[in-house]
Amino acid sequence: EAGVAQSPRYKIIEKRQSVAFWCNPISGHATLYWYQQILGQGPKLLIQFQNNGVVDDSQLPKDRFSAERLKGVDSTLKIQPAKLEDSAVYLCASSLGDERYGYTFGSGTRLTVV
């Protein structure tokens, strides 16, 4: 089966600019996650979708971050305006909804804010 697709792979922007990331989960996976992974740290959950509804966005900095999941399939994560501390890898993952078996990550988007 095809994996979780993410784009772009790399992005460099200046602070205060905006940026968007795209994720296409594995077909049929109802649950989609966005994680932020700062260099040297483990992934931190930003937002979790179940189909096109938000399950958990408690750690999403809502003053600058937003996310949507169109028709319960693809998802976009946006940052506006970006700060230097947003430099990180943004990982998308998807699952069938039973996390006992883990979930599948995309390759991530590496964002550098200068």
Add this chain to the structure above:
Amino acid sequence: GDSVTQMEGPVTLSEEAFLTINCTYTATGYPSLFWYVQYPGEGLQLLLKATKADDKGSNKGFEATYRKETTSFHLEKGSVQVSDSAVYFCALSGYNFNKFYFGSGTKLNVKP
């Protein structure tokens, strides 16, 4: 709350050496436990998992046993290769299975 603690790295070994990366957890109920691996420039890949106490997960020569009495899930490999150089993350999914918690990662460097 639920959490995972794993040993800090980096861990540097020679090829064919024995590997142990320690992982302990705190959780309510009976979580599932995982090891993920991240190769340079790539996303996280599921390496192995265990869904109940005393289960042993294994893959690619790596093993980990779910020890409820010591709340541990240590990763082991009998003979590491240079290609095993990566960052390894211990993780758990909470009792209601909709939360995932990652450790901070342990970088493994294997030298020829």
